[in-house]
């Protein structure tokens with residue numbers, strides 16, 4: 001069975017895949033008849049791309065989020081889609097806490113302050129005074145596997161944890177009004193696209209912090225940039241709406257900590273994601289049910 005990949009993936013499990021062709025561009029410059037498995041990460045797979053892979057049977061998506069894969073279009077053509085859930089929760093939760101700490105304690109600004117030779121008096125300046133995590137309120141939007149891991153860590157820091165999800169918790173608007181720190185842990189779907197709208201961003205308290213390790217398009221990014229430029233709130237953003245394009249105005253703002261979509265990027269987690277991805281491809285090769293098929 002011919003397998004094509006948009007890139008190689010780290011960890012020993014990768015070597016278990018037979019005959020992988022590395023694509024030099026995505027979408028491919030010409031149709032690829034005979035390719036039955038596409039292994040990809042964060043690329044768009046829609047009708048146009050599927051037309052170029054007429055014999056495809058599986059899109060194996062590296063990552064838990066598969067919002068760039070048009071699952072309905074795949075289904076129409078009998079193409080299965082798999083993802084890599086369950087192995088990256090701790091890594092994403094760790095980065096979420098890192099961003100919370102970085103924002104609430106001005107860590108990146110402090111680093112710049114020292115490197116730029118501005119540390120001239122014994123104690124640092126009032127603008128570097130942070131806020132305690134202990135006693136503050138974290139509002140989680142989404143309380144699945146990753147949200148729960150974030151909650152566990154935040155509680156260890158003494159934060160009061162509230163959440164909103166479709167089935168329980170606080171109404172979203174009330175959560176946004178109440179929390180000192182709001183962190184997003186929902187997948188990007190038609191329902192969550194723009195969920196944190198301009199109006200909802202305005203509900204955040206002055207001095208609140210928004211953390212996004214989920215997907216940029218969950219937030220109205222233009223409105224977020226305006227709120228951040230006003231200095232009213234701060235943000236820790238591992239994801240943006242149109243990666244890798246970074247809104248120019250964010251680059252000079254001291255109240256934003258940026259990361260290039262690295263929440264799952266640890267050696268251990270990325271190897272574990274490769275293991276899950278490879279297990280799905282091998283299941284297809286053996287004619288077995290896919291352990292992580294996604295349906296919508």
Ligand code: DGY
Nearest residue numbers: 042062063064065264
């Ligand atoms: C995920 O697993 O969805 C990460 O964001 C990587 O895309």
